[in-house]
Amino acid sequence: MNRTSIIGLVIIALAIGAIVSMYGDASTYENFEVAKENPGKEYHIVGVLNREKEKYYDPQKDANYFTFYLIDEKGIESKVVYHNPEPADFDRSEKIVIVGSMEGEQFEASKILLKCPSKYTDNQVKT
Numbered sequence: 001m002n003r004t005s006i007i008g009l010v011i012i013a014l015a016i017g018a019i020v021s022m023y024g025d026a027s028t029y030e031n032f033e034v035a036k037e038n039p040g041k042e043y044h045i046v047g048v049l050n051r052e053k054e055k056y057y058d059p060q061k062d063a064n065y066f067t068f069y070l071i072d073e074k075g076i077e078s079k080v081v082y083h084n085p086e087p088a089d090f091d092r093s094e095k096i097v098i099v100g101s102m103e104g105e106q107f108e109a110s111k112i113l114l115k116c117p118s119k120y121t122d123n124q125v126k127t
């Protein structure tokens with residue numbers, strides 16, 4: 001093999017290694033059960049706010065501490081701790097996607113994504 005072929009193969013091998021290592025670190029959509037089995041690993045969890053349990057946010061005490069209870073798509077509930085202010089329109093959201101990892105018995109969220117109800121209804125939309 002000539003020198004350029006060897007260099008080309010090395011570059012391809014490094015690219016494949018980089019892709020495989022990034023894929024292993026990528027977060028996936030799961031539920032609280034899987035997140036509990038793999039503490040510290042980042043997951044996306046889709047669920048709904050448990051409106052029967054109290055959420056906590058007191059900006060006078062700590063503006064970067066917000067907790068609530070989320071029920072995932074399998075019906076499993078967990079306390080969620082978010083170290084940022086409560087998102088706007090949080091109570092109006094239909095579905096909530098949290099990104100983060102389980103730490104003990106609670107889920108530490110690094111991001112919260114909200115799906116709010118549409119302001120349009122089927123009656124108003126004309127196609």
